[in-house]
Amino acid sequence: xxxxxxxxxxxxxxxxxxxxxxxxxxxxxxxxxxxxxxxxxxxxxxxxxxxxxxxxxxxxxxxxxxxxxxxxxxxxxxxxxxxxxxxxxxxxxxxxxxxxxxxx
Amino acid sequence: xxxxxxxxxxxxxxxxxxxxxxxxxxxxxxxxxxxxxxxxxxxxxxxxxxxxxxxxxxxxxxxxxxxxxxxxxxxxxxxxxxxxxxxxxxxxxxxxxxxxxxxxxxxxxxxxxxxxxxxxxxxxxxxxxxxxxxxxxxxxxxxxxxxxxxxxxxxxxxxxxxxxxxxxxxxxxxxxxxxxxxxxxxxxxxxxxxxxxxxxxxxxxxxxxxxxxxxxxxxxxxxxxxxxxxxxxxxxxxxxxxxxxxxxxxxxxxxxxxxxxxxxxxxxxxxxxxxxxxxxxxxxxxxxxxxxxxxxxxxxxxxxxxxxxxxxxxxxxxxxxxxxxxxxxxxxxxxxxxxxxxxxxxxxxxxxxxxxxxxxxxxxxxxxxxxxxxxxxxxxxxxxxxxxxxxxxxxxxxxxxxxxxxxxxxxxxxxxxxxxx
Ligand SMILES: Cc1cc2nc3c(=O)[nH]c(=O)nc-3n(C[C@H](O)[C@H](O)[C@H](O)COP(=O)(O)OP(=O)(O)OC[C@H]3O[C@@H](n4cnc5c(N)ncnc54)[C@H](O)[C@@H]3O)c2cc1C
Numbered sequence: 070x071x072x073x074x075x076x077x078x079x080x081x082x083x084x085x086x087x088x089x090x091x092x093x094x095x096x097x098x099x100x101x102x103x104x105x106x107x108x109x110x111x112x113x114x115x116x117x118x119x120x121x122x123x124x125x126x127x128x129x130x131x132x133x134x135x136x137x138x139x140x141x142x143x144x145x146x147x148x149x150x151x152x153x154x155x156x157x158x159x160x161x162x163x164x165x166x167x168x169x170x171x172x173x
Numbered sequence: 174x175x176x177x178x179x180x181x182x183x184x185x186x187x188x189x190x191x192x193x194x195x196x197x198x199x200x201x202x203x204x205x206x207x208x209x210x211x212x213x214x215x216x217x218x219x220x221x222x223x224x225x226x227x228x229x230x231x232x233x234x235x236x237x238x239x240x241x242x243x244x245x246x247x248x249x250x251x252x253x254x255x256x257x258x259x260x261x262x263x264x265x266x267x268x269x270x271x272x273x274x275x276x277x278x279x280x281x282x283x284x285x286x287x288x289x290x291x292x293x294x295x296x297x298x299x300x301x302x303x304x305x306x307x308x309x310x311x312x313x314x315x316x317x318x319x320x321x322x323x324x325x326x327x328x329x330x331x332x333x334x335x336x337x338x339x340x341x342x343x344x345x346x347x348x349x350x351x352x353x354x355x356x357x358x359x360x361x362x363x364x365x366x367x368x369x370x371x372x373x374x375x376x377x378x379x380x381x382x383x384x385x386x387x388x389x390x391x392x393x394x395x396x397x398x399x400x401x402x403x404x405x406x407x408x409x410x411x412x413x414x415x416x417x418x419x420x421x422x423x424x425x426x427x428x429x430x431x432x433x434x435x436x437x438x439x440x441x442x443x444x445x446x447x448x449x450x451x452x453x454x455x456x457x458x459x460x461x462x463x464x465x466x467x468x469x470x471x472x473x474x475x476x477x478x479x480x481x482x483x484x485x486x487x488x489x490x491x492x493x494x495x496x497x498x499x500x501x502x503x504x505x506x507x508x509x510x511x512x513x514x515x516x517x518x519x520x521x522x523x524x525x526x527x528x529x530x531x532x533x534x535x536x537x538x539x540x541x542x543x544x545x546x547x548x549x550x551x552x553x554x555x556x557x558x559x560x561x562x563x564x565x566x567x568x569x570x571x572x573x574x575x576x577x578x579x580x581x582x583x584x585x586x587x588x589x590x591x592x593x594x
Contacts, residue, residue: 171335
């Protein structure tokens, strides 16, 4: 697995830059991962990242758009405003979780 | 007498009824199964019906025929589960008490979840193939097809049989070629995910299929609404995809009965322990098949492996013993890739699909994650296996509920399962 250095921290990532070992994640690292996506993390971003972490602990999966809306109370428009283009995959990456995938 | 009550006589409920009737002490336990719909549909056949590969008769049988002796079959809609009182309310007011409840009510398309989906274009230019009626209507639409933009689309994940839309695109490519319509048809595949294939090993090996077949892929498309006037689907970030024929997979949701019972998550799936299938909220409720929230594919093969685990756990539960048999998320799926070929996936919670030989390590005869004619024949044989082996709760020769690592080639960089299998 390739190693990469973000914010001075060396971590293992997959080919798309997602952490392969969540235990290497830290809030400091998240700032660096966000910067690489052109995002400066605010409290509004952190609310989403914290929801993903709490939900992953419960469901072993990154929440989808509907779950973000209904359970996390985060509207789709807000997700697009904070994490433009692919909000869920970007937020998952910054939160240190795998890219949402299908079975194949 | 004590009661085991099974809700839903589809794939998973039927298997559980047949497992339990062979194993339970009938002097102490009574088994009842309830379903609202008298016909059992072989759902994998919904993919083939639009192309005339299967007829309606191939894929429909009466449900009660598959539930063996020793099980009471009830033809009724279920209104609600009253978990606090250990009883189920049927439509019409009758109540059925239970000691152990098995929820197997599956998942179904819910097109009304997307704005405009069931507008004027519905069943005209907008179709789906996740129901019997939908698949039949789509057959009619394809019969009239003269060319244009065919858009194959997934509304949101998760959906049952997640590869079915991709298979539809591949089969459409072949079908159009055979009719001399391929040159006149653009095929576009639209997904909310980051690619048509999303797992690293599979993407590398199979990613070329879309290019080879000249299927355009639109990724990260989260649908906001369907514009029936302009015949376009529009995403939340205001991207548009025009269609002449839209073949969509609507949002899949667990039955509204789960919501009425207060037992589901945001998609009406029941939260369970992913290894024992016991409900997180009620110890005497177990859930199997598409109705659960477990992080593996929603597929008939998964329901089969789960049923082998769940029968052991239910027998343990009623004997007051710990639930020792663990489900590992094992799924085994044949995927059509068009031109009379297919590929085969074997994976679980911890290992993504990889290459190898199956079921006999090193020999096969099936090859994993590789296009072959034999894998296509495997898919076609699955119909016979489904009616005659799976529904009757018979074991699949050489294929156990635990996924095996033998015969699999796990490339460097792929996370290996930590648990010993
Ligand atoms: C197009 C398509 C292709 C597929 N291809 C494959 C494939 O190739 N391989 C594979 O393994 N799987 C495939 N599947 C998936 C497979 O069909 C399902 O995963 C499987 O049928 C799930 O079984 P189940 O028992 O959980 O749900 P179902 O078989 O759907 O059964 C649920 C039952 O519950 C009943 N029910 C629900 N609510 C109520 C209520 N309120 N009152 C009374 N009854 C109720 C329903 O009538 C139904 O009979 C495919 C599915 C589709 C749609």
